[in-house]
Amino acid sequence: MILFWAVSVAAVVVFLTVSVRSKMRRTRFFAAPFPRTWEKILLRNVPAYAILPNRLREKYHRRIKEFLSEKTFEACGGLETVSDEMALTIAGYASLLSVNRSGPAWNSLHSVLVYPRAFAAAGEESEAEGGLVARERGTRDGESWTHGSVVFSWQRIARDIALHGNGQNVVIHEFAHQLDSDDGIAGGRPAFPDPSDVRAWQNIAARELERLRSGDAGTILDEYGAENPAEFFAVSVEAFFEQPAETKRAHPEIYALLSRLFSLDPATWEDERIRGEPV
Numbered sequence: 001m002i003l004f005w006a007v008s009v010a011a012v013v014v015f016l017t018v019s020v021r022s023k024m025r026r027t028r029f030f031a032a033p034f035p036r037t038w039e040k041i042l043l044r045n046v047p048a049y050a051i052l053p054n055r056l057r058e059k060y061h062r063r064i065k066e067f068l069s070e071k072t073f074e075a076c077g078g079l080e081t082v083s084d085e086m087a088l089t090i091a092g093y094a095s096l097l098s099v100n101r102s103g104p105a106w107n108s109l110h111s112v113l114v115y116p117r118a119f120a121a122a123g124e125e126s127e128a129e130g131g132l133v134a135r136e137r138g139t140r141d142g143e144s145w146t147h148g149s150v151v152f153s154w155q156r157i158a159r160d161i162a163l164h165g166n167g168q169n170v171v172i173h174e175f176a177h178q179l180d181s182d183d184g185i186a187g188g189r190p191a192f193p194d195p196s197d198v199r200a201w202q203n204i205a206a207r208e209l210e211r212l213r214s215g216d217a218g219t220i221l222d223e224y225g226a227e228n229p230a231e232f233f234a235v236s237v238e239a240f241f242e243q244p245a246e247t248k249r250a251h252p253e254i255y256a257l258l259s260r261l262f263s264l265d266p267a268t269w270e271d272e273r274i275r276g277e278p279v
């Protein structure tokens with residue numbers, strides 16, 4: 001009996017020591033300055049980082065650290081490992097969406113799966129049945145699941161970085177789906193801070209989606225958005241972050257609503273940087 005208690009007490013002491021140590025490690029990780037090597041990777045792979053207003057930088061760095069410490073990265077399809085550059089790039093784009101939103105970010109997301117290139121779909125899942133929102137049929141560059149994972153082709157991410165400014169970005173696209181499916185349904189109806197904006201979004205998105213379907217030359221949104229309201233929301237978010245000035249000009253109502261959803265006005269970032277920010 002004495003032996004039993006001794007073993008139990010020892011187990012509790014070990015558990016507490018491990019948990020205190022991991023808490024201390026976490027505190028040190030968050031207190032440490034943002035590594036210079038990480039800044040260099042972000043400047044290379046996440047162009048918005050170069051013009052991100054100073055007032056958002058600390059929050060942005062914290063969001064990235066939270067993402068890297070809380071999410072699991074998994075190499076798939078023959079990829080040897082998810083490199084620091086890959087993880088940081090994905091965390092960098094995800095954190096653009098979350099930087100100025102209140103509360104914790106990406107709560108229902110657990111893992112990020114990375115394939116070296118486009119991957120074969122396991123089957124013909126549908127949004128209603130499996131919570132899956134696929135970017136393509138057959139082979140896919142990205143997937144977002146409502147039950148805790150996102151999947152990417154690194155080749156596609158690298159292509160989007162090289163072609164920055166064309167309005168397409170698979171990481172932003174899939175994280176827009178994650179945001180949209182926070183309530184368990186990816187229906188193109190995200191949770192706006194002001195509930196009256198939900199109805200406004202639905203009305204404006206329905207009208208703009210029809211414009212996209214009709215081939216209206218005035219729209220700058222990716223035609224893939226014509227698939228359904230969920231895809232329309234995802235391509236709008238891509239355009240908002242990748243071509244903010246053009247989106248504000250061509251789709252002012254969409255831009256204004258997304259600006260309120262993210263509490264960001266990225267169309268002004270470049271000018272702010274040039275003029276110097278107000279103190």
Ligand SMILES: [Zn+2]
Nearest residue numbers: 133134135234
């Ligand atoms: Zn999609």
